[in-house]
Amino acid sequence: MTASRKPVPKPTPDTQPFWDGTAAGELRVQRCAACSRHCFYPRPSCPACGSGELEWITASGRATLYSYVINHRPAPGFEDDGPYAIAVVELEEGVRMMTNIVGVEITPENLELDMPLQVVFEKRGDMHLPLFEPTGAGL
Template structure:
């Protein structure tokens, strides 16, 4: 088996808890203890109220498709995946994140907006990257 040429994430102190979760098959986001709102991307203070009293929580891993683009000119390392969908999804917890859609042929007909999705993880080196597939797709 050949090693993936896809880029491997490099955790920072702010993102390490996120990547620790993906290694365990968990999708984590931060939640403010003050205003009780979830947020993503990782940062030390709540973007809604400014509180530094935040915690990492595990999400349910379910999302809906908000928007996407079908990329036919793959970036380096993704040549074997084209065409592929670069997507914006909204988690049940109310936060949005960029990701890729997998587990379905990448055509507009197969990617209706508001489609229900669930998280899956792709191993890249020693890191696990969260991707999303249709909720009813076999794993």
């Protein structure tokens, strides 16, 4: 199976809540109880104010397309995908994360920066990855 060759993330104690979230169909990020800013990737203290009072919240799943490349030289496991978009999206909560764009033919014309996106989850191995599709694409 080609799909099984795609890299599967392995949680660590600090990231387990994020991956528990994706398994439950939720996109979870941390929020600082002291300054209310969100942060991603998971960490023990707020990079903005230094507080250690971080709590996990469930993000809306809404995002915009911040930047991307369309990769024509596939990584192992991605050979059958055709050129695919490796993107960085900006969540409504203000943090950014890497992802793939799905639910649309991957062309520069179809991928306009700042277009609205929504999270979807793809099962890979025992894990669930947050991917993003144009808003309304799955409806």
